[in-house]
Amino acid sequence: DAKTTQPTSMDCAEGRAANLPCNHSTISGNEYVYWYRQIHSQGPQYIIHGLKNNETNEMASLIITEDRKSSTLILPHATLRDTAVYYCIVRTYTGTASKLTFGTGTRLQVTL
């Protein structure tokens, strides 16, 4: 699986949009971009994933550049409960195997 690079930490004011970047310059054509987050002392929570089109769900939006070498996770209106470590993961979709390789992630701190 391709390697990802994320900033170690970021701050965001409550109510503002949180934009979390991720670089994955070695991504190949059949690899998806996944985002998970881990709130302190809990298991990771799935947020969103995409291949090449932008994706949106009730939690977030995922913007993938045209060359697919980077992406941005957007939390449109961050709240204090969004404080967590956010992991960007590139993974090959095989239809049966679901192995995820976690990097170090971005620690997002949402403040008042």
Added chain:
Amino acid sequence: SAVISQKPSRDICQRGTSLTIQCQVDSQVTMMFWYRQQPGQSLTLIATANQGSEATYESGFVIDKFPISRPNLTFSTLTVSNMSPEDSSIYLCSVGTAPYNEQFFGPGTRLTVL
């Protein structure tokens, strides 16, 4: 989504002993995984638990240290054998669901080895 429970939620164990962690899912799933998260670190995959066959271990993890069972499509166990303080971690069960290839995580088991 799948609802995953783990037992125990936490434990404190003595060096040299073994602990078996249980993972129960509320629906049948194809893939089950075990991860370790050492203090202050990211998650590391230990092994993939295959129903009806031997688990597949990642580099650096061996069956003698982390034996795994997968008797059916909703249950798996991970045993941490002959524990040392370096085994103090959170151990997480995870499952993969078709057809969207999402993966969900249990709440984890926090293990402290004295």
